[in-house]
Amino acid sequence: MPLLRFLQTPQPDADLTRTYDAIVVGSGAAGGMAAHVLTSKGLEVLMLEAGKKLDLDRELKSMEWPYEHPRRGQMPPGHHALTLNEYTIRQPPYGAGQPYDKVYNYIQGGNGADYSRNFMVDEKDHPYTGTRYAWVRARTLGGKTTIWGRLALRLSDYDFKARRRDGYGEDWPISYKDIAPYYDRVDRYLGISGVAEHLPHLPDSIFQRPTRLTAAEATLRAKMAAMGRTVTPYRAGVTTDGLEHNKYRSRCFGRGACARRPGGCDIHAVFDSPTGLIYPAQDTGRLSLRTNAVVREVLVDERTGKASGVAFLDAETGRAYEARARVVVLAASTLESARIMLLSKSQAHPNGIGNSSGHVGHNFCEHIMGPGVRGLVKDRIGAPRTIDDGRPGGFYVPRFRNLKERRTDFIRGYGFEGSAGNSMFAASDQPGFGADYKKRVRDLSGAYIEMGGFGEVLARYENYVALDPNTTDRWGIPVLRFHYQFGDNEKKMCEDMANTAQEMFEAAGFEIVGVSRTPLTEGWSIHELGTARMGSDRRTSVLNQFQQSHDVKNLFVVDGSSHVSASCQNPTWTIMALAWRSCDYLAEEFRRGRL
Amino acid sequence: MADGDRRDPRLDRRDVLKIAAASAAITSTLGVRRVLSAGQAASPRFFTTSEYSLVDELAEEIIPTDSHSPGARAARVAAYIDGELADAWTAEERNEWRDGLAAIDDLSRRTSGKTFLEATPAERVALLTAIASKEASPESAAEKFFVTLKSRVAFAYYTSEIGIHREMEYQGNVYLQEFVGYDVRTEK
Ligand SMILES: Cc1cc2nc3c(=O)[nH]c(=O)nc-3n(C[C@H](O)[C@H](O)[C@H](O)COP(=O)(O)OP(=O)(O)OC[C@H]3O[C@@H](n4cnc5c(N)ncnc54)[C@H](O)[C@@H]3O)c2cc1C
Numbered sequence: 001m002p003l004l005r006f007l008q009t010p011q012p013d014a015d016l017t018r019t020y021d022a023i024v025v026g027s028g029a030a031g032g033m034a035a036h037v038l039t040s041k042g043l044e045v046l047m048l049e050a051g052k053k054l055d056l057d058r059e060l061k062s063m064e065w066p067y068e069h070p071r072r073g074q075m076p077p078g079h080h081a082l083t084l085n086e087y088t089i090r091q092p093p094y095g096a097g098q099p100y101d102k103v104y105n106y107i108q109g110g111n112g113a114d115y116s117r118n119f120m121v122d123e124k125d126h127p128y129t130g131t132r133y134a135w136v137r138a139r140t141l142g143g144k145t146t147i148w149g150r151l152a153l154r155l156s157d158y159d160f161k162a163r164r165r166d167g168y169g170e171d172w173p174i175s176y177k178d179i180a181p182y183y184d185r186v187d188r189y190l191g192i193s194g195v196a197e198h199l200p201h202l203p204d205s206i207f208q209r210p211t212r213l214t215a216a217e218a219t220l221r222a223k224m225a226a227m228g229r230t231v232t233p234y235r236a237g238v239t240t241d242g243l244e245h246n247k248y249r250s251r252c253f254g255r256g257a258c259a260r261r262p263g264g265c266d267i268h269a270v271f272d273s274p275t276g277l278i279y280p281a282q283d284t285g286r287l288s289l290r291t292n293a294v295v296r297e298v299l300v301d302e303r304t305g306k307a308s309g310v311a312f313l314d315a316e317t318g319r320a321y322e323a324r325a326r327v328v329v330l331a332a333s334t335l336e337s338a339r340i341m342l343l344s345k346s347q348a349h350p351n352g353i354g355n356s357s358g359h360v361g362h363n364f365c366e367h368i369m370g371p372g373v374r375g376l377v378k379d380r381i382g383a384p385r386t387i388d389d390g391r392p393g394g395f396y397v398p399r400f401r402n403l404k405e406r407r408t409d410f411i412r413g414y415g416f417e418g419s420a421g422n423s424m425f426a427a428s429d430q431p432g433f434g435a436d437y438k439k440r441v442r443d444l445s446g447a448y449i450e451m452g453g454f455g456e457v458l459a460r461y462e463n464y465v466a467l468d469p470n471t472t473d474r475w476g477i478p479v480l481r482f483h484y485q486f487g488d489n490e491k492k493m494c495e496d497m498a499n500t501a502q503e504m505f506e507a508a509g510f511e512i513v514g515v516s517r518t519p520l521t522e523g524w525s526i527h528e529l530g531t532a533r534m535g536s537d538r539r540t541s542v543l544n545q546f547q548q549s550h551d552v553k554n555l556f557v558v559d560g561s562s563h564v565s566a567s568c569q570n571p572t573w574t575i576m577a578l579a580w581r582s583c584d585y586l587a588e589e590f591r592r593g594r595l
Numbered sequence: 596m597a598d599g600d601r602r603d604p605r606l607d608r609r610d611v612l613k614i615a616a617a618s619a620a621i622t623s624t625l626g627v628r629r630v631l632s633a634g635q636a637a638s639p640r641f642f643t644t645s646e647y648s649l650v651d652e653l654a655e656e657i658i659p660t661d662s663h664s665p666g667a668r669a670a671r672v673a674a675y676i677d678g679e680l681a682d683a684w685t686a687e688e689r690n691e692w693r694d695g696l697a698a699i700d701d702l703s704r705r706t707s708g709k710t711f712l713e714a715t716p717a718e719r720v721a722l723l724t725a726i727a728s729k730e731a732s733p734e735s736a737a738e739k740f741f742v743t744l745k746s747r748v749a750f751a752y753y754t755s756e757i758g759i760h761r762e763m764e765y766q767g768n769v770y771l772q773e774f775v776g777y778d779v780r781t782e783k
């Protein structure tokens with residue numbers, strides 16, 4: 001029995017008879033931040049979330065040992081996670097025609113998937129069509145922040161102003177100095193762990209106590225410094241020193257659950273949107289929340305062309321409702337927000353709300369993964385056990401390509417995530433059997449080091465999603481059809497990624513065990529971005545620099561759909577910094593009666 | 596490594612209870628290792644008793660008891676696999692095991708004139724050595740089944756209490772006061 005848990009104050013029901021100041025659609029990183037900023041500025045907010053509110057602590061069971069679970073952490077019979085092979089050979093919708101009760105995305109194929117399955121959508125209820133794409137969707141209070149990988153990085157002007165350097169694409173309508181103060185606020189409000197490295201292309205955060213490197217990682221760091229490359233402890237969206245202002249979150253105690261499984265920190269040292277943003281926002285008394293509320297479209301006042309609220313369905317009963325507000329803030333995640341905009345057709349906005357440019361759904365970009373390396377560290381073979389996984393992550397190698405030098409084969413860059421040492425799950429993939437096999441597993445298991453790259457996929461108008469005219473989801477809502485493929489720049493970049501990964505491990509003196517060179521399926525990085533990009537030209541962009549629709553001034557879209565380019569840094573910290581900045585602006589415009 | 600690393604960085608149970616009281620931690624999972632009912636009589640749910648004995652023996656051949664720690668039999672690997680198969684969703688998974696075990700016995704009869712369990716220890720090892728040599732590119736039914744068998748045995752063993760604690764001597768999944776390892780700030 002829990003000794004003591006911070007119960008929330010009872011919350012008011014969502015009241016559909018009133019007009020709220022703002023409706024926020026979605027409760028992930030973006031929606032949570034919008035709720036936090038708007039309620040703290042005094043607005044009365046209604047948050048609508050398609051998924052359920054789950055008791056995260058009870059779901060996650062961070063410290064449970066595999067043998068305490070009836071299936072050693074695996075999902076129940078009849079629950080199936082898509083495999084790489086299935087993404088490659090099956091035609092979407094991936095759930096269709098499968099013999100299983102429930103079909104999930106590939107993330108659920110990993111260790112301990114049973115602890116996160118209730119967060120994730122069943123592909124059978126949520127189909128999509130078109131080109132192959134590993135689309136990972138969480139529908140629960142908190143969205144994907146309940147299972148995210150925690151790597152929390154800033155972007156820099158190498159990203160915001162990339163066009164000035166290589167002539168490709170569009171620059172963002174902001175520069176680093178515009179967003180820096182908001183990155184600072186996110187750091188302070190949510191907590192981030194790391195080490196300052198003073199790199200112009202990967203700005204430092206306001207870091208709490210860093211995690212530590214294992215022996216092999218420290219070797220790599222030293223060897224790479226000589227090559228002018230940085231190996232830094234995982235910059236984790238984790239509070240390692242604690243947060244005085246948040247009673248729902250503990251500091252990190254190095255239990256490693258978050259790194260071992262998708263979703264893992266039941267003391268919430270890892271940022272998740274419910275404990276980091278939503279519960280505190282509810283404590284202001286100005287946030288009403290309705291879960292199981294699937295928003296179908298933004299409603300429009302045909303007289304003014306402005307947004308007047310949203311139409312939604314109850315996920316369980318299928319019954320239709322409407323909610324009213326003076327401002328609508330979409331934060332349903334990059335692809336779902338684009339879908340809602342495209343679904344919101346009216347006389348005033350025949351191509352979907354905010355889509356006079358025709359760019360909604362386009363310029364869709366993300367990160368490419370796959371290339372990486374596995375090495376063996378000779379002096380760790382048979383070494384006494386150490387605690388190497390008592391931390392939220394291993395190491396990060398920031399981008400080093402196309403900064404000073406200019407490559408001729410590809411533009412932009414990539415970084416690596418990796419780790420070395422002992423973990424709960426033994427590396428049992430040794431050949432043979434018997435006492436020799438057993439000893440090899442024992443001796444080698446803690447001696448591996450691995451890393452894999454994340455590269456920027458260029459934003460291209462031709463890569464887009466649109467509504468499928470024939471397929472609907474379980475609630476009868478038209479689904480997305482993907483028209484999306486990696487291009488030549490990504491393929492060249494991947495070759496270089498594999499080569500440099502190998503080169504770095506060789507330089508560090510590790511024995512190369514394997515090098516992977518092939519990119520994984522589109523979507524594998526779970527960093528989809530760019531379907532409603534910001535810009536100063538309303539003919540080629542959807543939102544202005546404050547994520548406000550060019551067409552509809554009381555419509556804001558505060559998630560990753562607004563990103564102009566993908567950069568190679570993971571997006572969540574930037575999503576939250578931008579959402580904070582935009583909601584500050586929104587609240588001020590609201591106060592002045594300009595929305 | 597930093598000096599600090601020689602201290603035991605783990606929190607003791609009293610401290611952990613304090614943390615639990617001061618934050619939203621759940622106490623029900625506080626490192627209390629539940630002892631599973633090891634040694635209870637095997638009454639298989641999917642395997643026949645002779646299949647069960649065969650899996651139990653094969654598992655122990657793959658991961659035997661040695662001077663370092665108990666092996667697959669002590670870790671009740673066969674019982675775990677039996678439960679998984681009894682609950683398996685598709686008939687293919689179950690058939691793969693039923694047919695695979697038969698293939699091992701067939702092969703054993705062809706090479707030694709006896710079933711795998713009747714064969715001498717040396718004959719068993721010879722059979723397994725032959726099929727394991729094709730692990731990377733299995734062809735025959737027995738060779739293909741060996742890949743499945745070994746991967747499930749390894750999974751069941753290395754996620755068992757014996758596998759994690761006694762064989763691998765895994766140190767983690769504990770509350771740490773301080774992170775352990777190389778501190779980049781002091782470069783030590
Ligand atoms: C396994 C994994 C690892 C990751 N690792 C990292 C990492 O290391 N670093 C990093 O920066 N990022 C990482 N990410 C990505 C990160 O989770 C996302 O960038 C972030 O959650 C995006 O926030 P969001 O608010 O836009 O979307 P989400 O978090 O997905 O939230 C969107 C919410 O909107 C709801 N919604 C959707 N449609 C509707 C609708 N029609 N009506 C109402 N509600 C709706 C959804 O149910 C969901 O709750 C990872 C993601 C995963 C899954």
Ligand code: SF4
Pocket residue numbers: 062238251252253254255256257258259264265266267268269270390391392
């Ligand atoms: S390592 Fe820290 S952040 Fe990760 S699960 Fe443990 S306490 Fe939570």
